[in-house]
Amino acid sequence: MIFSVIRFGDRSLPVIVVSGPPGGGKTTQAKKIAEYYNLRYHSAGSIFRGIAREKGISIEELSLIALRDPSIDIEIDRRSYEEALKRDLVLDGHLTAWIVSEIADVRILVTAPLSVRVHRIAHRDNKSFEDALRETITREYTQYKRFVEYYGIDPLDYTIFDIIVNTEKLGPEEAFEVIRRGIEKILKA
Secondary structure, eight states: OHHHHHHHTTOOSOEEEEEOOTTSSHHHHHHHHHHHHTOEEEEHHHHHHHHHHHHTOOHHHHHHHHHHOTHHHHHHHHHHHHHHHTOSEEEEOSSHHHHTTTTOSEEEEEEOOHHHHHHHHHHHHTOOHHHHHHHHHHHHHHHHHHIIIIIOOOTTOOTTOSEEEEOTTOOHHHHHHHHHHHHHHHHHO
16 A cells, blocks of 8 residues: 555555446556556456356346346446545456546546457457457447436536546557556646
């Protein structure tokens, strides 16, 4: 904790939230932030993937089920919110910036164009580009519908973010440097 106190001054227990679409780089950056600042890490996406595994279905199938069953999103968001209340955290997820907005000290959007994100997902998950594209479009469409319907949140409204980084032309380390400088400036203000 001394490391956090030195880096963050009076805000020794920050909540930093990283949101963005699939394949944008949010998890990579959230883990880098957590490691660099010695903060806990929590992923809303890992909860979603865990639920899919428990049910023996794909993420795409669970996304379609979640359109009819709001309890899935509500449970993920409840767990994320409870983690944020504990502070000392980097939280990553598609909707988390909106869910914990009043708790978060820094809200970061990490994104990239669709074709770049789909290539990353295909490579990461060892899928064809076509499969990754179909799954990504389904996920983004169903998420958009759910977020608007369940929460009244427009996930394309980026006005809540303090830092927005397009990772298309930045490697992970370069993107992290942009984010790190932004975090430190915001938390020192």
